[in-house]
Amino acid sequence: MRILIVEDDILSSRCLEILAKEFLNERIQSIHAVSDPESAAEFIRKNPLDLLFLDINLQGETGFKLLEIESRSFFQTIIVSSERDNAVKAFEFSVLDFLPKPITRERFGISIQRYLSSNPNTFSPKGIPLKKEEGINLIEPENIVFARSERNYTRLFTKDGNVEKVRKTLDQLQKDLEGHGFFRAHRSYLVRLEEVKKILFKTPTTYRLLLHTDHNIPVSRSQGSKLLSLFKNSNHKVLGLL
Numbered sequence: 001m002r003i004l005i006v007e008d009d010i011l012s013s014r015c016l017e018i019l020a021k022e023f024l025n026e027r028i029q030s031i032h033a034v035s036d037p038e039s040a041a042e043f044i045r046k047n048p049l050d051l052l053f054l055d056i057n058l059q060g061e062t063g064f065k066l067l068e069i070e071s072r073s074f075f076q077t078i079i080v081s082s083e084r085d086n087a088v089k090a091f092e093f094s095v096l097d098f099l100p101k102p103i104t105r106e107r108f109g110i111s112i113q114r115y116l117s118s119n120p121n122t123f124s125p126k127g128i129p130l131k132k133e134e135g136i137n138l139i140e141p142e143n144i145v146f147a148r149s150e151r152n153y154t155r156l157f158t159k160d161g162n163v164e165k166v167r168k169t170l171d172q173l174q175k176d177l178e179g180h181g182f183f184r185a186h187r188s189y190l191v192r193l194e195e196v197k198k199i200l201f202k203t204p205t206t207y208r209l210l211l212h213t214d215h216n217i218p219v220s221r222s223q224g225s226k227l228l229s230l231f232k233n234s235n236h237k238v239l240g241l242l
Contacts, residue, residue, distance in 0.1 A: 002048055002175075005033040006040040006063060007055045007080065015103055016053050016080065023112045030175040037061050047172065049075040051115060053099075056081045056090075067093040076118065078111050128156070128176060130164055139164065141180035145213050147173055147190040157215065183227065185209060186220045193230070 003020055007013040013033050020031060032047075034040050036058055044052075044066075052075055056063045067077060079090040082101035090098050096118060097111045127138025139156060148155045149170035156164045166173070174182070174190055185191045191209055198210040207224050209217040219227055 001027045001029050002050045003028060003031040003053070004040065004043060004047075004049055004051075005031070005053045006035070006037070006058065006066065007033065007053065008035040008058045009055070012055070012080070012101065012103065016108075019103070019105060019108045020053075020112075023109060030178060035059065037063060037066055040066055044075075047175070050119075051075060052077045053080055054078070056083065064089065064093070067095070076115055078115070128166060128173070130156075130166055141177055141182070141192075144177070144182075145192060145195045145211060146215065146217060147177075147182075149188040157213070159213075161213075183223075183230065185223055185227065186218050189217050191217055199227070199231070 001024060003024075005013050005016050005020075007016060013035070017031060017033060021028060032043060034043060040054075040063075043049075052066075054063045054066060054077055056079060063079075077093070077095040078097045078099050079087070079095050080099045080101065080103065081087075081090075084098075084100060087098040097114050099107060099111050127140045128144075130137045130139055139158065143158050143160070145157045145159055147157070147170060150165075152167070152169055154166050154168055154170050154173050156166060158164065168176075170184075170188065170190055174184060177190065181193050182190050183193050191211070195211045195213070196209050197212045200208040200210055200216075202208055205224060206221060207219040207227065209219060211217065
């Protein structure tokens, strides 16, 4: 389940995110927050979406113009506003619910129940859909060793030695694979950490990953310290590192 929060008040945005994670838990595939209509419209154009939490007054602009987007038929919208006069206009756009501010846990729960009731068959596929001539295959995240960016496409390298091409950017694929143990080692590479056999020191501050498949993956300078931190904070000590 993919969620977008459009809210210019930081506290309200954070409240919506916390409550969404509490009520939806493992159903959530990704959750993203923006503070203005332009950023929201761009996000909706580029990303699949299931549920939109939308404030109406956004830095002097109206959130209603977002509801005129053609692709809105593919997701449900819950309006979030302190101005109850907006409720009538909101339902003219066939929104799912009007959630009044200040947001309470009980009222939020009602909104979520309405969403779940309106989508009884909602589920998150366990695999990455891959369109083939004979149909659509699902590649399980656990079978992916690493992914390599090729502009608007991504190559998936699997444990069984296959290389598959999917029509998704690496940024989009990263959202699909969140929670499955993948690490963005480089702007062009996404790696499943369980497949790492050795961390190679290219220089004292730069690294490469040697995988069990013997693939050699670069690690960007910006991700090097984060990589070591992940291993040092795991259940397995990195011997020799202080």
